[in-house]
Amino acid sequence: RRQGLPEVVYGPGKTAEQVVGIVRGLLAANTGPVLATRIEPATAATVLDAVPDGTYDERARLLCWRPAPVRAVRLVVVTAGTSDGPVAAEAAAVATAIGLDVTKVEDVGVAGLHRLLRVRPVLADADCVIVVAGMEGALASAVGGLVAAPVIAVPTSTGYGAALEGVTALLAMLSSCAAGLTVVNIDSGFAAAMAAHRLAMKIEPARKP
Amino acid sequence: RRQGLPEVVYGPGKTAEQVVGIVRGLLAANTGPVLATRIEPATAATVLDAVPDGTYDERARLLCWRPAPVRAVRLVVVTAGTSDGPVAAEAAAVATAIGLDVTKVEDVGVAGLHRLLRVRPVLADADCVIVVAGMEGALASAVGGLVAAPVIAVPTSTGYGAALEGVTALLAMLSSCAAGLTVVNIDSGFAAAMAAHRLAMKIEPARKP
Amino acid sequence: RRQGLPEVVYGPGKTAEQVVGIVRGLLAANTGPVLATRIEPATAATVLDAVPDGTYDERARLLCWRPAPVRAVRLVVVTAGTSDGPVAAEAAAVATAIGLDVTKVEDVGVAGLHRLLRVRPVLADADCVIVVAGMEGALASAVGGLVAAPVIAVPTSTGYGAALEGVTALLAMLSSCAAGLTVVNIDSGFAAAMAAHRLAMKIEPARKP
Amino acid sequence: RRQGLPEVVYGPGKTAEQVVGIVRGLLAANTGPVLATRIEPATAATVLDAVPDGTYDERARLLCWRPAPVRAVRLVVVTAGTSDGPVAAEAAAVATAIGLDVTKVEDVGVAGLHRLLRVRPVLADADCVIVVAGMEGALASAVGGLVAAPVIAVPTSTGYGAALEGVTALLAMLSSCAAGLTVVNIDSGFAAAMAAHRLAMKIEPARKP
Amino acid sequence: RRQGLPEVVYGPGKTAEQVVGIVRGLLAANTGPVLATRIEPATAATVLDAVPDGTYDERARLLCWRPAPVRAVRLVVVTAGTSDGPVAAEAAAVATAIGLDVTKVEDVGVAGLHRLLRVRPVLADADCVIVVAGMEGALASAVGGLVAAPVIAVPTSTGYGAALEGVTALLAMLSSCAAGLTVVNIDSGFAAAMAAHRLAMKIEPARKP
Amino acid sequence: RRQGLPEVVYGPGKTAEQVVGIVRGLLAANTGPVLATRIEPATAATVLDAVPDGTYDERARLLCWRPAPVRAVRLVVVTAGTSDGPVAAEAAAVATAIGLDVTKVEDVGVAGLHRLLRVRPVLADADCVIVVAGMEGALASAVGGLVAAPVIAVPTSTGYGAALEGVTALLAMLSSCAAGLTVVNIDSGFAAAMAAHRLAMKIEPARKP
Amino acid sequence: RRQGLPEVVYGPGKTAEQVVGIVRGLLAANTGPVLATRIEPATAATVLDAVPDGTYDERARLLCWRPAPVRAVRLVVVTAGTSDGPVAAEAAAVATAIGLDVTKVEDVGVAGLHRLLRVRPVLADADCVIVVAGMEGALASAVGGLVAAPVIAVPTSTGYGAALEGVTALLAMLSSCAAGLTVVNIDSGFAAAMAAHRLAMKIEPARKP
Amino acid sequence: RRQGLPEVVYGPGKTAEQVVGIVRGLLAANTGPVLATRIEPATAATVLDAVPDGTYDERARLLCWRPAPVRAVRLVVVTAGTSDGPVAAEAAAVATAIGLDVTKVEDVGVAGLHRLLRVRPVLADADCVIVVAGMEGALASAVGGLVAAPVIAVPTSTGYGAALEGVTALLAMLSSCAAGLTVVNIDSGFAAAMAAHRLAMKIEPARKP
């Protein structure tokens, strides 16, 4: 595997047959987890038939073989509303598949601060927080102000009009007044999970006695 | 005055002499307040010399003659940091000059939610709230979720890079998940005060016995 | 209900079953109106079957249960042409459902000023005016110059080419030379109605003897 | 002269010496008017010293030699406010120099429709109308709805924030609901005058007995 | 009819029944031509069944009743390639329906200057030229340099990538180095024809003895 | 200090006197490092006179009091050319001031891959890598492919034309094919250092015996 | 043929019948290769039935008649991943059809520099290199730094979010720090092949003894 | 020298002392030409004092030491107007310094096609053509249609309003209907010259017996 990161197949534009071929190759060449992202249900069924022992998470659109055992690195994935759910699901499913200890916190938007404040203990416990938010993306700033841990913000393309298919949330997160937030591409739960994995590879060995 | 709104001179692109001429005309034609916005200090000094009984608010860059007496409509102007100060000052000074009862709340950004929650009683008491915020503009969403009163959001051009000179805050406020926020142009403390004035003209007579 | 505003379900991305579940929860938890916006006809039929006593406004794409009784706050919804109709319908239907006294004024574009001037008495009577306009959005400036009441402008995504799916109308309304206009997101009849509701909550108690 | 249009020197980026040289060449090669646009006062003074019998219009920043006699084609240049004045001045000065019979109508914005309606007789008399407007550019739509003559809209870069240095007015004019408006580049009073000139060359000979 | 322009129904978003109703109303209220633009073939068939004596131009997607007799004003519609054909067809069909004497010139792009130069006599004869061009829109500059008549440029949304759905051609035409070009909205053959009609109404009476 | 992060004063828009006041307050209220970013040399001199024991890094434009002792967390700051130097200097100086063990690697652009490959051992040793790059920002992708550690990309506003003042590098970094890169705002060496600090606070205690 | 370049039919917006007609005309009028680009499989089948002796490359969506014999000019087409494949296929197929000696190099992205360095001998041998890359387009910079030959970069619309349908790769390639890269339109394998052909027409005769 | 290209110092952001240091290093390390671009006159004077035997081209803002002897590769640099002159000067001066045989053709815009057609023999003789054009950039399409040689288009930032500081010309050139044009960054005469140099290195040896 390149530099310790799992090889992940990107589904769009590939036929089920192409995915089968690449996945088989990766399973043979490595011993760790093998993933395929953004796979539609019909494609997933065909691929799982051809390559045994995999699982499919429909909400996350993720295929997974040989998931990693859970490591002692706590990731919290926070999201504001139901519409950002699929992106949060991708982040959580990819992170779980590569061995992070994932907790999901849902329905905590900035328009209802008390719900956000109630989950503060869960956030305080995290080694890393992924914030998934669309529309104005303000949740990232609020979480960034509550925790000292690394915060990875994922803008989503939910919303309409001035939300500009995620560009507004992206720009807002990059301009956040909460210091030290980092940002990944629009709708990329995958990228956020991989960024968390890079952190985990540094934190985990440090913890080992 | 057109439709009950004060006539206000827009300073940029006008010489001190032009401002003097227009202000004199308005003072003669009406009996209410006369304002000039975005006036630089040197111009202000010249104009005040030529047209007596005016005052100049340097932070707000506002000239004012014949301010209105305070009316029973409470406006709160909220801002996150010192860099948004001049725009908040313009909103507050214009609103005061046209008779609103203005309270300023400063330094309450979303990256420090407890300071924002501490001022909740002040917000709860408002007939109208103006939120002035740059960068990602998230403060508008948080305030919009805390109060039931009309909230007018003013994006500012503070920040750099992805803040896009206020465009990011503007788009974020328009995309806010807090229902029923309204938005005015970037850096327009003036427009927000005028929008509050339109509200006040409806609320105040309703209150009179 | 959060801060006195009605909870409103946002339809896109939710199955009929999910809408049913959320609406049932809200009806049980509150006593006021419950709404669901942007609901397609087929979904609406399924939801109405499952949750009795609701109504569906197809043009507005709005589901409503327990509408509020009409309050003494007059809202006028103005629109220029037939293509902006669905957005105006959403604004009017949401506002009616939450108790505003709504009048609709249609087919009064700036390219035919005399029709607009003919409706001036209706506008003069309003506590609040919502202007729904696409293309260049000039109607908002014209109405803003005719009335002293609060004016909430809703840009729509009608038009083609340089209309940029509503962005042009949005920018034009924010840049309007009519002082004190406020603006909400593109196509958001819902947001405009909620902004009017915030205002109504301030006017109505003041009017009560 | 190329295809019957006057040769006009574009000033920016040229030294006074370069302008002198080009103007001398054009005066020698042709017999009609010679113009230089966007010339700053200091440059203008130097050029006028070197090339006799010219005039300089400071507001329009236009140098002119051998203006054409007035032709029987009536052009009206309409503008909303003082800040659009320099662009309107350029349109009027260029048009006058090339022989159009120009009337200026000022201070008629859409936020004050009655002033606009008062000048309707002047507009009705025009062979061509140039509308110069910044901010949201709504004046072009209103004028386009009032007259049947050709209307040429010039967006200006006045305004701030969402006015986007004239781009908003440009897009709004192109999206106008008034049928058959045409548009030229931002701040280009020159282009509008030249477009009027193209029209005049068709109308005038037709009128001659 | 408003200010002498024909009333034209804009098809998108209207059912065949709605179009029938509006067209019947306009035929009854006026005596001149009645048009409906952007009508799909199926809708057109239904409408023509219900409202007799109309014609449908499928390429132009135009319905027409009571076309005007041909007037002595020559319009040339120029286009570079087959992909801009439908927009040129709309311009020509609308212009013909309202009485202009239309000539079409096709397949003369700037990448083949000799074909363009060959049609110069046709262009020289025009009272007005409409240039329809997509991609980089350079044809408008070339034609603008060849003729002294009014030139109306219509950018089209043909092309891909950097053509940005017509925005590139629009910006290029507005920035053209050919003086006095005017521009209408992307793909709006209709707007160009209406602009030509405004010109024709000035040129034609001037010609009459 | 809020959530364990150092309080840092943002210089732009503040007078030397304001900076002095805020820094004094922070030095009195906390015991850790106190920083002020984006301070021009003249302001820095005045502030250092008034508040003893500080240092000024002119390239980084950073004022610092009470720097933290070096911690066992290795940060590498990589940059391609001399023009990105000031942003890299800010990242390195802020990170050093808050206790990270910083190594700088310069002049390793993707147009000269061998220089980049030569520094691979230094990169392999890092706990975290900050990549500062302007123009097309490709260096971030190349580094992201070489190391497994967390990579924080900082786009800079160097370059011209299509570099769009850093927006191109920003978008490119967000779209990078190297999995798990994270990105901060344009020119924000500060944000990158703070993101590294959040990570360090997780790694360091884990490492302590 | 115009200036020595092959005439190529652009498929989109044309019916199979139109393509047949144009291709027949070109085959009759010239003796060299005739191509049609962006042809869907169904259209291709119909056209090949009607016009004998052609071939269809489905991946490249290219129809070809009378391909040119291979000339002594070596073109290498480089691409990073499978998703950019169709654009690379178009570049290679068009170039082959017009007589270039084409080698394809695949799966060499900047996130895996060693694979890129392994193909250096192939690149060193090229007379011209076409780099096809989407997302952040960094591959063009890396190749531009490795070879002295002309490099033509083709941005592709693969990727999502911040990739902005190819605009990010386009801007990045134009801003590349590798000196002397040139760029063509997004997804235009065709344009790149034609640019290579222009070069080949200069190299080849020079090589002939 | 990297891959056969001359090393060129990029002036902006460097002090005269820094330029002196880098140039001395390059002169010592190589034997070929050494250039420094975008150097202001004052800096140039200082550098030439310190590093003997250099020359400065003020219009091109180029410093050059050890220019290459002229090679048998003909480059023509075409430009439309005087305002694009500095960029054309940079292209010509850099190309001359690295040994190309440069001819300049000026003042041939598309609005005057006959002047362009008159220079056709010069263009026909070129091994490579660089077209420098601002505003709508249409000259590149016209030249691309006239010659079969490689054409490199350089958009410039001249013009105003819709010219968008060169972005319009850039997009127009990329969208050109002339097949096989390639494009470099806005205002980058340097990049165009380097692209021509890459071509020359292939053409020249092919020519040698």
Ligand SMILES: Nc1ncnc2c1ncn2[C@@H]1O[C@H](COP(=O)(O)O)[C@@H](O)[C@H]1O
């Ligand atoms: N959802 C995703 N978003 C972005 N990149 C991805 C995603 N899934 C996989 N990748 C990356 O895509 C590359 C594989 O692409 P491919 O060879 O087309 O399957 C690997 O570098 C993965 O890290």
Ligand SMILES: Nc1ncnc2c1ncn2[C@@H]1O[C@H](COP(=O)(O)O)[C@@H](O)[C@H]1O
């Ligand atoms: N049409 C709409 N546009 C914008 N926001 C809406 C709309 N309808 C409901 N909402 C808001 O969406 C939130 C509910 O979202 P959800 O939980 O996804 O149903 C509430 O805050 C509503 O105020």
Ligand SMILES: Nc1ncnc2c1ncn2[C@@H]1O[C@H](COP(=O)(O)O)[C@@H](O)[C@H]1O
């Ligand atoms: N193709 C078109 N593009 C732009 N405006 C049009 C078009 N066709 C008709 N119109 C205008 O649309 C208005 C009629 O719109 P409607 O009432 O929705 O049919 C009239 O003002 C027409 O001038």
Ligand SMILES: Nc1ncnc2c1ncn2[C@@H]1O[C@H](COP(=O)(O)O)[C@@H](O)[C@H]1O
């Ligand atoms: N005018 C210019 N535009 C773009 N790149 C340039 C220019 N002049 C020099 N360069 C490139 O800049 C790099 C040198 O940058 P520097 O090390 O900052 O002097 C070299 O790769 C040159 O090819």
Ligand SMILES: [Mg+2]
């Ligand atoms: Mg959200």
Ligand SMILES: [Mg+2]
């Ligand atoms: Mg702020």
Ligand SMILES: [Mg+2]
């Ligand atoms: Mg409208």
Ligand SMILES: [Mg+2]
């Ligand atoms: Mg104006």
Ligand SMILES: [Mg+2]
């Ligand atoms: Mg075309």
Ligand SMILES: [Mg+2]
């Ligand atoms: Mg760089």
Ligand SMILES: [Mg+2]
């Ligand atoms: Mg790629």
Ligand SMILES: [Mg+2]
């Ligand atoms: Mg030019």
